[in-house]
Amino acid sequence: MPTLDDVGKAAGVSRGTVSNVFNRPELVRPELRERVEEAARRLGYGGPDPKGRLLKEGRFNAIGFMPPGAYAIAEFIRSPYGRELLQGAALACDAAGATLSLVNGTDETRTGTIREALVDGFILGNVVDINLVASAKRRRLPFVILESDAGPDVNSIRIDGRSGAMDAVRHLTALGHMRFAILSIRRTAGSAIIHLPGQAGRGLLAGFALDHERLQGFRDGLAQAGLSIDDVPVIETRPGDPEAGAAVFDHCPDATAILTMSDWQAITVLDEAVRRGIDVPGHVSVVGFDGTAESTRTTPPLTTVAHDVVGKGRLAAEMVLENGPPRQVVLPVELVVRASTAPPR
Amino acid sequence: MPTLDDVGKAAGVSRGTVSNVFNRPELVRPELRERVEEAARRLGYGGPDPKGRLLKEGRFNAIGFMPPGAYAIAEFIRSPYGRELLQGAALACDAAGATLSLVNGTDETRTGTIREALVDGFILGNVVDINLVASAKRRRLPFVILESDAGPDVNSIRIDGRSGAMDAVRHLTALGHMRFAILSIRRTAGSAIIHLPGQAGRGLLAGFALDHERLQGFRDGLAQAGLSIDDVPVIETRPGDPEAGAAVFDHCPDATAILTMSDWQAITVLDEAVRRGIDVPGHVSVVGFDGTAESTRTTPPLTTVAHDVVGKGRLAAEMVLENGPPRQVVLPVELVVRASTAPPR
DNA sequence: TCATTTTCTTGGAGCGCTCCAAGTTTTTTG
DNA sequence: CAAAAAACTTGGAGCGCTCCAAGAAAATGA
Numbered sequence: 001m002p003t004l005d006d007v008g009k010a011a012g013v014s015r016g017t018v019s020n021v022f023n024r025p026e027l028v029r030p031e032l033r034e035r036v037e038e039a040a041r042r043l044g045y046g047g048p049d050p051k052g053r054l055l056k057e058g059r060f061n062a063i064g065f066m067p068p069g070a071y072a073i074a075e076f077i078r079s080p081y082g083r084e085l086l087q088g089a090a091l092a093c094d095a096a097g098a099t100l101s102l103v104n105g106t107d108e109t110r111t112g113t114i115r116e117a118l119v120d121g122f123i124l125g126n127v128v129d130i131n132l133v134a135s136a137k138r139r140r141l142p143f144v145i146l147e148s149d150a151g152p153d154v155n156s157i158r159i160d161g162r163s164g165a166m167d168a169v170r171h172l173t174a175l176g177h178m179r180f181a182i183l184s185i186r187r188t189a190g191s192a193i194i195h196l197p198g199q200a201g202r203g204l205l206a207g208f209a210l211d212h213e214r215l216q217g218f219r220d221g222l223a224q225a226g227l228s229i230d231d232v233p234v235i236e237t238r239p240g241d242p243e244a245g246a247a248v249f250d251h252c253p254d255a256t257a258i259l260t261m262s263d264w265q266a267i268t269v270l271d272e273a274v275r276r277g278i279d280v281p282g283h284v285s286v287v288g289f290d291g292t293a294e295s296t297r298t299t300p301p302l303t304t305v306a307h308d309v310v311g312k313g314r315l316a317a318e319m320v321l322e323n324g325p326p327r328q329v330v331l332p333v334e335l336v337v338r339a340s341t342a343p344p345r
Numbered sequence: 346m347p348t349l350d351d352v353g354k355a356a357g358v359s360r361g362t363v364s365n366v367f368n369r370p371e372l373v374r375p376e377l378r379e380r381v382e383e384a385a386r387r388l389g390y391g392g393p394d395p396k397g398r399l400l401k402e403g404r405f406n407a408i409g410f411m412p413p414g415a416y417a418i419a420e421f422i423r424s425p426y427g428r429e430l431l432q433g434a435a436l437a438c439d440a441a442g443a444t445l446s447l448v449n450g451t452d453e454t455r456t457g458t459i460r461e462a463l464v465d466g467f468i469l470g471n472v473v474d475i476n477l478v479a480s481a482k483r484r485r486l487p488f489v490i491l492e493s494d495a496g497p498d499v500n501s502i503r504i505d506g507r508s509g510a511m512d513a514v515r516h517l518t519a520l521g522h523m524r525f526a527i528l529s530i531r532r533t534a535g536s537a538i539i540h541l542p543g544q545a546g547r548g549l550l551a552g553f554a555l556d557h558e559r560l561q562g563f564r565d566g567l568a569q570a571g572l573s574i575d576d577v578p579v580i581e582t583r584p585g586d587p588e589a590g591a592a593v594f595d596h597c598p599d600a601t602a603i604l605t606m607s608d609w610q611a612i613t614v615l616d617e618a619v620r621r622g623i624d625v626p627g628h629v630s631v632v633g634f635d636g637t638a639e640s641t642r643t644t645p646p647l648t649t650v651a652h653d654v655v656g657k658g659r660l661a662a663e664m665v666l667e668n669g670p671p672r673q674v675v676l677p678v679e680l681v682v683r684a685s686t687a688p689p690r
Numbered sequence: 691t692c693a694t695t696t697t698c699t700t701g702g703a704g705c706g707c708t709c710c711a712a713g714t715t716t717t718t719t720g
Numbered sequence: 721c722a723a724a725a726a727a728c729t730t731g732g733a734g735c736g737c738t739c740c741a742a743g744a745a746a747a748t749g750a
């Protein structure tokens with residue numbers, strides 16, 4: 001690839017002049033300009049390489065988005081939650097004239113990615129591996145983490161998952177439900193993990209912050225109705241696992257209410273219900289989480305623990321772009337009652 | 346921000362040694378390494394800046410995605426078509442270990458964006474402004490354009506929109522439909538444009554390649570049934586305009602079949618039908634375009650002119666990443682008949 | 691102890707560009 | 721027509737890094 005120098009040589013002028021021809025053409029006498037442009041054409045010069053400029057300018061004018069532990073970018077875009085989050089981030093980037101870089105990376109390579117990504121800051125999707133936060137700090141770029149809190153010196157945005165989950169349970173117990181099933185999120189590769197009541201080592205409340213918090217909310221909500229989460233089957237599936245619905249119906253045949261951790265999971269359950277001819281909400285009630293646009297369009301429309309996902313994505317990008325003092329934001333949630341819940345059969 | 350040199354100075358070693366500490370630590374004696382690391386910590390050095398390396402290496406290891414003329418990135422992600430396309434591109438980037446950069450830009454700034462984006466290649470969403478192709482050529486990076494054909498020296502991927510559109514019309518005329526409405530895409534900002542039959546200067550077949558082609562298909566399909574597109578009202582709305590459905594029902598009250606240019610538009614029509622208590626397909630049939638995953642989940646499920654959108658996105662990214670000789674790919678379409686079409690009332 | 695080998699460290703060159711002070715040429719002015 | 725002003729062009733410095741040949745130091749062997 002020819003460089004400014006090559007073009008300059010070919011046109012019999014200096015590098016600086018060639019640079020001017022491309023960046024400040026008004027500074028260069030027309031006939032000279034023409035000569036330089038002609039030389040550039042002849043050599044197949046594609047214009048000043050942004051790499052060079054970059055080094056000088058010092059900014060990529062881009063922020064990186066790293067999807068949550070369990071996802072690849074492609075998978076994340078597929079999820080209703082993921083695409084609204086990206087939408088919001090894209091909105092903010094657009095407004096700021098910045099680029100949104102979708103960086104991939106398996107759990108093992110993410111640290112390296114953080115070290116080397118060509119960005120001015122990061123949005124770290126729900127962080128599973130806490131070492132990522134350490135890596136991000138080390139890079140000394142602004143970043144924000146989603147759905148975790150890593151202390152007062154780290155930007156974070158999360159929702160109050162516990163109270164949202166409690167609201168969902170309260171709604172269902174108020175309708176008279178007593179027999180629940182919980183669809184939780186598996187944060188590693190693989191198919192559904194079934195935790196039946198009474199099973200040893202259910203370790204449900206270990207895991208990852210987001211899931212932990214929501215499970216706590218479910219637990220506490222159940223407790224308020226005199227029920228124990230220990231009697232509730234919990235199934236962990238990967239976010240977009242199409243088998244999730246099947247797993248629930250197979251393993252929790254007498255649940256009258258199914259609590260989930262995302263609208264996507266709830267949709268899977270709805271789909272499986274159609275397949276099996278199970279009536280929702282007549283036979284079983286289903287509650288989603290996140291309140292994405294999808295949840296309004298299902299059949300029946302989904303009762304869900306909603307928050308402003310697009311707004312969250314936008315805020316995240318804004319925080320990174322602004323690079324102000326660290327903030328920990330907790331967004332409100334609201335139970336939106338639609339037609340997927342009703343009194344038990 | 347401190348640099349390798351600063352750290353070297355602070356630790357009393359050379360720049361090269363500091364670089365080794367970070368990149369090939371095994372080459373550096375442990376105690377020296379420790380001394381350097383300690384100096385780095387003390388200075389708050391965030392590790393070798395990728396900018397420097399970049400210049401040496403010469404590749405960004407990223408491809409840029411530029412959305413179609415009418416969209417911003419955020420809007421594009423909202424559309425069922427857009428997110429499947431991005432999904433596919435993300436898939437290919439992930440497999441290649443590359444980053445997918447979502448570059449924004451209004452119509453006026455896109456040329457500049459193409460000149461300066463920090464990427465090794467481009468996917469240009471449906472190109473409205475043909476000058477973009479010239480800009481992309483000038484940059485001398487691999488690129489592919491979608492839903493247009495810019496000749497044998499430019500990578501392109503498109504579907505056979507004309508035959509897909511014809512299939513849609515044939516399906517409807519076979520069912521007995523005689524009165525149509527067409528929902529087309531407005532490629533500029535603003536609300537719906539109504540082209541009623543007989544109106545002067547309908548200029549329907551001008552516009553942008555994709556729309557042009559599909560309109561041709563509609564025209565030719567109608568002609569086969571002895572109908573003229575000149576008698577069919579055509580409404581142009583922006584891709585995600587929620588008013589699209591309303592415009593159709595307001596201005597084409599006696600259409601028994603509505604042809605659209607995207608599933609997204611068709612979904613809008615379905616939503617409006619629900620709102621107005623209009624039965625689909627009892628009262629009116631609706632046909633989508635693209636065959637996105639969304640189209641299976643609507644009520645009723647959508648009859649649509651389908652193609653593999655995810656595959657298209659993946660292929661696009663692969664073509665850019667491979668940087669082989671230019672190819673012009675035409676993907677097959679297939680009319681998928683579902684429950685949104687039926688014989689006319 | 692000195693020669694040889696092995697291990698470690700150095701600093702210059704170069705990646706492609708932009709910026710800018712200084713120099714050169716052209717134009718204007720008195 | 722010379723001097724002053726304006727217009728244009730030049731080339732070095734520097735952005736932060738990696739690579740690598742060469743040099744220095746330490747370890748090993750005779």
